Amino acid sequence: MKTAIVIPTYNEAGNIKDLIEEIFKIEKDLEIIIVDDNSPDGTEDIVRNLANKINKIHLIVRSGKRSEGKSRIDGCRYALVKGAEIIIEMDADFSHNPKYIPVFLSKIRESDIVIGSRCIPGGRETGRPRLRVLLSKLANFYIRKSYGIKNVFDCTSGYRCFRREVCDKIKLDSLKAEGPAVIPEILFKAGRLGFRISEFPVVYENRTKGVSKFTLKKITESLILPLILRFRGIF
Ligand SMILES: Nc1nc2c(ncn2[C@@H]2O[C@H](COP(=O)(O)OP(=O)(O)O)[C@@H](O)[C@H]2O)c(=O)[nH]1
Numbered sequence: 001m002k003t004a005i006v007i008p009t010y011n012e013a014g015n016i017k018d019l020i021e022e023i024f025k026i027e028k029d030l031e032i033i034i035v036d037d038n039s040p041d042g043t044e045d046i047v048r049n050l051a052n053k054i055n056k057i058h059l060i061v062r063s064g065k066r067s068e069g070k071s072r073i074d075g076c077r078y079a080l081v082k083g084a085e086i087i088i089e090m091d092a093d094f095s096h097n098p099k100y101i102p103v104f105l106s107k108i109r110e111s112d113i114v115i116g117s118r119c120i121p122g123g124r125e126t127g128r129p130r131l132r133v134l135l136s137k138l139a140n141f142y143i144r145k146s147y148g149i150k151n152v153f154d155c156t157s158g159y160r161c162f163r164r165e166v167c168d169k170i171k172l173d174s175l176k177a178e179g180p181a182v183i184p185e186i187l188f189k190a191g192r193l194g195f196r197i198s199e200f201p202v203v204y205e206n207r208t209k210g211v212s213k214f215t216l217k218k219i220t221e222s223l224i225l226p227l228i229l230r231f232r233g234i235f
């Protein structure tokens with residue numbers, strides 16, 4: 001396995017098959033790791049059927065407490081064990097257009113982390129309610145300031161690409177976040193370790209199938225985690 005794409009899923013039955021097909025249309029030379037949190041809508045069965053036919057598709061089914069953050073980490077851990085050199089992280093709902101995959105693969109040659117950024121010229125979110133976009137911008141601003149991240153504008157983008165050394169060195173077991181707060185947590189740690197981080201503009205499109213699992217609890221954790229880490233002396 002050279003390049004792996006890690007996709008966390010929860011109730012993405014309407015999206016996952018189309019997304020996997022679309023990814024392989026764009027780039028054949030990669031493996032896809034789906035980390036499903038025991039979705040009640042049958043996402044798991046759809047992926048298992050595909051994985052039985054195509055050995056480049058891998059399914060991890062988690063049990064117990066649902067966690068988007070731990071799912072992302074489990075996916076990266078699996079990719080490392082399988083020997084992936086490059087790991088791309090993306091969502092299942094087509095917010096992250098697979099057309100950008102070749103751009104990640106080209107830009108990662110000169111970086112350790114490449115971020116698909118909504119917060120630099122040319123990048124943005126479309127189709128989302130204005131309030132959600134505003135909330136996401138404010139949260140990103142606050143998280144960036146509270147972690148003291150200076151050289152990255154979109155700290156909460158879950159559409160990004162790493163070299164395996166990044167996942168090796170940040171010690172995945174030490175990450176605290178349960179939800180998407182793990183995204184800036186990883187970035188902060190990688191920045192502190194001196195990894196080279198770059199961004200290029202992407203347009204996020206709002207999902208057309210399935211529903212968002214974004215909750216007040218997730219945003220609260222994203223806002224509080226930097227303070228907890230600071231309090232514990234982690235930075
Ligand atoms: N495994 C797993 N994936 C999740 C969970 N919550 C959300 N996801 C996935 O994480 C990605 C982002 O979630 P989404 O609902 O689109 O959040 P939004 O884009 O912030 O509205 C999607 O691929 C979801 O299916 C969870 O609890 N477990």
Ligand SMILES: [Mg+2]
Nearest residue numbers: 091093095207
């Ligand atoms: Mg989404």
